[in-house]
Amino acid sequence: MMGDGVKQILAKPIQLADQVTKLAGDAHTSRQECLELKAKTEKLAALLRQAxxxxxxxxPATRIMQDTELVLGKALGLACKCRAHGLMRRVFTIIPATAFAKMSTQLDxxxxDVSWLLRISTAGADDDQFLGLPPIAQNEPILFLIWDHISNLHTGSVDVRSDSAAALASLARDNLHYAKLIIEEDGVGALLRLVKEGNVDGQENAARALGFLGRDWESVDRMLNAGVCTVLTKLLKDGGPMRAQAAAAWAVAELAGNHFACxxxxxxNNVIRLLVGHLAFETVQEHSKYSIIPASKAMSIHSVVVATTANKPGFDDDRSSSSSGGQFRHHPNALSQIHSVIESTMASAKSSKAAAAAATATNGAVPPSKPILSSGFGTKGRDSEDPATKAEMKAMAAKALWQLAKNNLAICKSITESRALLCFAVLLEKGSGEVRYNSTMALMEIARVAEDNPDLRRSAFKPTSPAAKAVVDQLLRIVDKGVLDELLIPSITALGCLSRTFRATETRIIGPLVRLLDEREAIVSRESVLALTKFASTDNFLRVEHSKAIIEAGGAKHLVQLVYLGEQLQIEALILLCHIALNVPDSEDLAQAGVPAVLAWASKQGHMVQDFRVDSLLPTAKAKMELYQSRGSR
Known part of the structure; x- marks a missing residue:
């Protein structure tokens, strides 16, 4: 903030001020005006030397000194005219009557300006004094307001720094240009310092300001170079006030959403573990408090849960009987069983800790074969936080995980290898408001990545995983309810992306999606069509079984109507219908629903056949249906 370069630009104004003072004191004409000019110049020179x-x-010092140098240069010219020698030179030296008045105003x-600069730059200034804006700020008042607040972040008291951070956050939120100005005027460094050193309000306001500043790729890139990732992660890790940590998690989400490099x-910086820890706190009993780390190999709580669950009655482990490499069976009491598994696992962990403590008391050392219980992140004082703050923390942690997971396989693996999936399932069941929405969006992004990565599908959504079963149960519950809210579309999308993880016997997914084809809102019907297409497409090993399930659920008649009357949905509905016709061309239900006729009609519609996807599917589906249906008629 404060630089030695300013000292160099002060030299010329001080020199000019001394020259004006000397010439004005030796003036031969307009002596009274020159004495006033001298007095004001001396006052300005004293301020410059103080600076x-x-x-x-x-x-601001650079701009103010440049302007002051121009004013003093004009004053020097005016003083020179007043020292004219000789009668003729005095007669022909014309000084307008308004010249001194104008110069007096400029010196004032x-x-x-210099007085304002000194006040905002001096540590220990009167925090209650409103400094206002200098005259130079008349043409660009916002810039000088920004300078004032940034200066307060460096030199103000704790409360003043917090208020200035809140003011910068408000400016950045309301206007992208103001956000860029704050970054250009070195506001990021001061805000990062406040995140590290401020009180609760200061940390929260500074974190929010950082989130609002990261509005575009270029701005975030400059903030990354300033070390914003490290500072925000440290706040999440150190167990500080939850309000400030929630703001930090929100800022992580904002930055990650605007720049993939984040x-x-x-x-x-290991932020995934910290966010999952915040998400898991009080979501599942004792779930976020410990990591069990044996001396030989680290084992996560998630792996302990899965290993324990595999031996529990009520959970099937049919990996050998699966033909698709990873599907689900329906367990109505999945969540209650998961909770009991977690509680028993944590009871075992507590017993291990007690045994280790007893061994320490007896032998003076912990036996090397016992697991070491280590804190995942700071938890001091978290139990005393109010419920609203805890809910906000979970919501922001879920939002950050959502933005971090977008199109990032490594992060999705890190999230699913932790206890995050189980937490998302519990929050979908028991949470409300923003935490449910952010959890659903996070699951949708993870499912999108898993759709294109078999390894992630097999590891995160394998059939024996209780967390994955719980996730599917909650997504299906939202879809089955069929209420158009902010959760419905991402839930439909997630189920579609996970289509290759379901068994042939898992028909409970198809029915709710088919029912949504008749939804009045086009966006719901469209997402349902796209999801069902993933069940019936050639990429799905069980496409024939899923296509039969779609037909049995009454999907054919809905799709025929959408092809005829669906407007924006015509192409997508036709593509799904073509896939079903290719998979089960001999279906009597398809014939009764009028699928052959609608395929023949679509082949004559120019706007449909021009779509390259339809062009590659429709002729084959139409020919195959005609072949099998004609055989059936004979």
Missing amino acids: ARAELYER NSIA QELFAQ
């Missing part, structure tokens, strides 16, 4: 001894805020403005940088 030379101070640590000035470099950004320069005095006010994902890797935050992951390198």
Whole structure:
């Protein structure tokens, strides 16, 4: 903030001020006006010398000194005219009557500018004094307001710094140009310092300001170079006030959503584990408090749960009987069984801790074969936080995980290898408001990545995983309810992306999606069509079984109507109908629903056949249906 470069630009104004003072004191004409000019110049020179001894805020100092130098140059010219020697030179030296009045006003403005600069740059200034804006700020008041607040972040009291951070957050939120100005005027560094050193309000306001500043790719890139990832991660880790940590999690979400490079940088700072820890706190009993780390190999709570669950009655482990490599069976009491598994696992962990403590008391050392219980992140004082703050923390942690997971396989693996899936399932069941929405969006992004990555599908959504079963149960519950809210579309999308993880016997997914084809809202019907297409497409090993399930659920008649009357949905509905016709061309239900006729009609519609997807599917589906249906008629 304060730089030695300012000292160099002060030299010329001080030199000019001394020259004006000397010439004005020796004036031969307009002596009274020159004495006033001298007095004001001396006052300005004193302020400039005071500035030379101070640590000035470099950004406004440069502009103010440039303007002051221009004013003093004009004053020097005016003083020179008043020292004209000889009668003829005095006669022909014309000084307008308004010249001194104009110069007096300019000097007053320069005095006010330098005084303002000294006040905002001086530590220990009167925090209750409203400094206002200097005269130089008349043409661009917002810039000088920003300078004032940034200066307060460096030199103000704890409360003043917090208020200035809140003001910068408000400016950045309301206007992208203001956000860019704050970054250009070195506001990021001051805000990061406040995140590390401020009180609760200061940390929260600074974190929110950082989130609002990261509005575009370029701005976030400059913030990354300033070390924003490390500072926000440290706040999430240190167990500080939950309000401030929630703001930090929100800022992580904002930055990650606007710059893909944030994902890797935050992951390198181990932010995923911290966010999952915040998400798991009080979501599942004792779930986030310990990591069990044997001496030989680390084992996560998630792996302990899965290993324990595999031996529990009520959970099937039919990996050998699965033909698709990873599907689900329906367990109505899945969540209650998961909770009992967690509680028993944590009871075992507590017993291990008690045994280790007893061994320490007896032998003076922990036996090397016992697991070491280590804190995942700071938990001091978290139990005393109010419910609203806890809910906000979970919502922001879920939002950050959602943004970090977008199109990032490594982060999705890190999330699913933790206890996050189980937490999302519980929050979908028991949470409300923003935490449910953010959890659903996070699951949708993870499912999108898993759709294109078999390894992630097999590891995160394998059939024996109780967390994955719980997730599917909650997504299906939302879809089955069929209420158009902010959760419905991402839930439909997630189920579609997971289509290759379901068994042939898992028909409970198809029915709710088919029912939504008759939804009045086009966006719901469209998402349902797209999801069902993933069940019936050639990429799905069980496409024939799923296509039969769609037909049995009454999907054919809905799709025929959408092809005829669906407007924006015509192409998508036709593509799904073509896939079903290719998979089960001999279906009597398809014939009764009029599928052959609608395929023949669509082949004559120019706007449909021009779509390259339809062009590659429709002729084959139409020919195959005609072949099998004609055989059936014979």
